[in-house]
Amino acid sequence: MQSRDVHLKSRPHGLPKAENFEIVTVDVPAPGPGQVQVKNLYMSVDPYMRGRMMDRESYVPPFKLGETLQGGAVGEVVASNAEGFAPGDLVSTMLGWREAFTAAPAAAALQKIDPHGLPPQAFLGVAGMPGLTAYVGLLKIAAMKPGDVVFVSAAAGAVGQIVCQIAKIKGGTVIGSAGGPEKCAYLKEIGVDQVIDYKAEKDLTKALLAAAPGGIDVYFENVGGAHLEAALNAAKPFARFAFCGMISMYNDTAPTPGPTNLALIVGKSLRIEGFIVSNHFDMMPGFVADVAGWIRSGKLTWRETIDEGVDNAPAAFLKLFTGDNMGKMLVKL
Amino acid sequence: MQSRDVHLKSRPHGLPKAENFEIVTVDVPAPGPGQVQVKNLYMSVDPYMRGRMMDRESYVPPFKLGETLQGGAVGEVVASNAEGFAPGDLVSTMLGWREAFTAAPAAAALQKIDPHGLPPQAFLGVAGMPGLTAYVGLLKIAAMKPGDVVFVSAAAGAVGQIVCQIAKIKGGTVIGSAGGPEKCAYLKEIGVDQVIDYKAEKDLTKALLAAAPGGIDVYFENVGGAHLEAALNAAKPFARFAFCGMISMYNDTAPTPGPTNLALIVGKSLRIEGFIVSNHFDMMPGFVADVAGWIRSGKLTWRETIDEGVDNAPAAFLKLFTGDNMGKMLVKL
Structure with missing residues (x-):
């Protein structure tokens, strides 16, 4: 062969x-x-x-x-x-x-x-690494609770689409950011409460605060840059951020500065935690059982x-x- | 009157x-x-x-x-x-x-x-808000453990000097950064293991890695900017950062970009948490008892x-x- x-x-x-x-x-x-x-x-x-x-x-x-x-x-x-x-x-x-x-x-x-x-x-x-990444990041790292307002960047991506739906299943309000009308329409289809087409927005903070006037409890970070800056600005006190990736920076040829508002981490008592899914394989059995059930009952699609x-x-x-x-x-x- | x-x-x-x-x-x-x-x-x-x-x-x-x-x-x-x-x-x-x-x-x-x-x-x-800030930030927020390598910025300040000494009392190795020979000499006096005079260093990452070749487990953040960048670069996987303040930015007249290496938060699975001492007054009784004992026994000075x-x-x-x-x-x- x-x-x-x-x-x-x-x-x-x-x-x-x-x-x-x-x-x-x-x-x-x-x-x-x-x-x-x-x-x-x-x-x-x-x-x-x-x-x-x-x-x-x-x-x-x-x-x-x-x-x-x-x-x-x-x-x-x-x-x-x-x-x-x-x-x-x-x-x-x-x-x-x-x-x-x-x-x-x-x-x-x-x-x-x-x-x-x-x-x-x-x-x-959905039933593999991206699904587990969504599950671990949202439920363990960000410790999402029912009633939380959850902001998801790259929301129509492999991981983001699962984060959005698990957040809905768990009783959250979900704001998803994606690029372009097709992805945004898909997010609406899967029950995302407020959709931000980041390519159409000049000021992401303004867009996020319009979508979540009371602020966000959880941010699921896939992107970095302006998305992180907006999430910091819109965070409620004690908000939790799960850092899964920063795709906006992966192809940078020169170092890109971080957002200017990191001092809000102090002022708002924010908790930010990065994670790599391979350190959380202990959650695999619970994940597989949950995901299989959600797919069977029509609550989770992809x-x-x-x-x-x-x-x-x-x-x-x-x-x-x-x-x-x-x-x-x-x-x- | x-x-x-x-x-x-x-x-x-x-x-x-x-x-x-x-x-x-x-x-x-x-x-x-x-x-x-x-x-x-x-x-x-x-x-x-x-x-x-x-x-x-x-x-x-x-x-x-x-x-x-x-x-x-x-x-x-x-x-x-x-x-x-x-x-x-x-x-x-x-x-x-x-x-x-x-x-x-x-x-x-x-x-x-x-x-x-x-x-x-x-x-x-030492026995008031700055002392409690050091105690809460190091022991609760950063969850410092015996054997940890702890990096403290503004280490000769009101809070930093207490952080350094509690970290020693709790069995850590301490690297303190301060500006100028007088402050650095003081840090040596109170038992800081490695002292960085940040005003004399062009490359803080290099200086920090020379002081902690194996990396740091805990960073107590008082400063922001180049200190944060160096701490991210020198962090071990799963390191914990307590964000107490960012004094380098408080008088900025224009927004100052954050460090370029925030993606390390993902790659190293770092946990960063900001805090305000007034949300942790429940730790006051334990703090007062500990501090009074440490002062009496000569383990804590200021x-x-x-x-x-x-x-x-x-x-x-x-x-x-x-x-x-x-x-x-x-x-x-």
């Missing part, structure tokens, strides 16, 4: 370009003792991967040049010499950006998936944007930064 | 000037029913007062023009028609910036002081800078921003 893999050819400066990536055909050997051979069905592209494309001191190891990129994927076991895995099993792994691989289950972070009646790619979105073919993975990744995706961005392999 | 009071004559733009204040002589009537007459012994000047001199929407009411300023003071009851207060009682109040007053105890936030063998002005410093006369109060207040005070800044009345 062979696989077309996506290699990191050079490190992007600013927005990634096609030339930073290279498609390389590699042999996928038959599984040795304790190994499985997996054909990927879908791979995920996520904003955090941009950080790993830099070569800098960081808490995550950078991707290596000339090697296959890594990321979430769901696939099907085609051959197995590993206990507990049989051909036909649906699995999630961290060996995305390739069509197939052979590896030991532990090395690939292989997990058998019980489909719960969901399509396989749902385990890269959108996804699916491009086809591993050669289109770099272009799909780029859409995350140009905002050309609606909901979870995926590549069907 | 008469009192010379300090009125706010005009709102400062940038660093406060003498012309923003006015000394006004007022009559202090004999106490009516339920009232006490108090002669102030010492008044406090504190950085947070700068915020209340602005007229802006905020969580604290701004000081009014043409009225006496307010702030912490300790005084002696000279006449009383209020139950529980007798002439000679030592009291703390929020009616500083004046030599004397007559008021109902509740209106003045009057509290009888048990001196515990300390001089009266200690209840405006410095103070005392100017004399109510007419010098505005100049004393200004010293907070020029760094011309060592430890707690006080005015003896």
Whole structure:
């Protein structure tokens, strides 16, 4: 068997370009003792991967040049010499950006998936890492309570769309920010109370205070920059901010200053906490049970944007930064 | 009886000037029913007062023009028609910036002081609000644990000097930043492990990482700006920041951008929490018991800078921003 893999050819400066990536055909050997051979069905592209494309001191190891990129994927076991895995099993792994691989289950972070009646790619979105990210960030990090006014940036993205709906399920009032009328219409559809089209607003603080005249209790931060500044301005005393990401800064080629109003963190006794979902896998069982129930009862839905073919993975990744995706961005392999 | 009071004559733009204040002589009537007459012994000047001199929407009411300023003071009851207060009682109040007053105890936030063998002005410093601020911020907000590496900015100030010593008492390693050799020498005297003279450093991140090569667990934020940027750069994963103040920004005449590295809050899963000491008065009894014990056993000491006369109060207040005070800044009345 062979696989077309996506290699990191050079490190992007600013927005990634096609030339930073290279498609390389590699042999996928038959599984040795304790190994499985997996054909990927879908791979995920996520904003955090941009950080790993830099070569800098960081808490995550950078991707290596000339090697296959890594990321979430769901696939099907085609051959197995590993206990507990049989051909036909649906699995999630961290060996995305390739069509197939052979590896030991532990090395690939292989997990058998019980489909719960969901399509396989749902385990890269609503029922996977983005869903868990929304669940952990909103309920644990921001400690959202019924009655809270919750502001969500990048609200029509993979994580944001789930945050908005869990906040509604948990009895909150939700203000979602997204770019453009199509995304804003989708947010209305999923029950977001007030929608801000940030591309149409000159003054985000004004827009947010119009949407939440009494202020916000919770901010789910995916964006940074002007969104953070507006959230600080609109925060009620003792508001809690969950920092999930700052996509507005990932392609900066020069350091971008933070907002001018950080002193409000003191004055309003705000609590800000950053998190990485992989430190909260202990919440996975509760998350899966909740999400499966919410989907069954029609309380939780999602959108996804699916491009086809591993050669289109770099272009799909780029859409995350140009905002050309609606909901979870995926590549069907 | 008469009192010379300090009125706010005009709102400062940038660093406060003498012309923003006015000394006004007022009559202090004999106490009516339920009232006490108090002669102030010492008044406090504190950085947070700068915020209340602005007229802006905020969580604290701004000081009014043409009225006496307010702030912490300790005084002696000279006449009383209020139950529980007798002439000679030592009291703390929020009616500083004046030599004397007559008021109902509740209106003045009057509290009888048990001196515990300390001089009266200690209840405006180590055993008062600055001490409680240090105690709450370090032990509750930043949840400091034995073995933590603790970074303190404005470490030779009223609050910072107490933070440094409590962190040592609680088994931490302490890095203190202050401006100039005299303050740095004082920090060494009180047991600070590594001292940074920020005025002598071009690159605070480099200086902090040299002082704490393994990174910091806790940052006690009094300053903002470059200090915050360095603390973010040097933070270990899951570090906790207590935001007490941002004195570097209080006299800004134009909005000053925040640091460029806020995305580290996500990557390092940092927790940042602002606080105002008046929301934590429930910790006062434990604080008083601890502090009295630490002072008795010689584990906790303090410095103070005392100017004399109510007419010098505005100049004393200004010293907070020029760094011309060592430890707690006080005015003896």
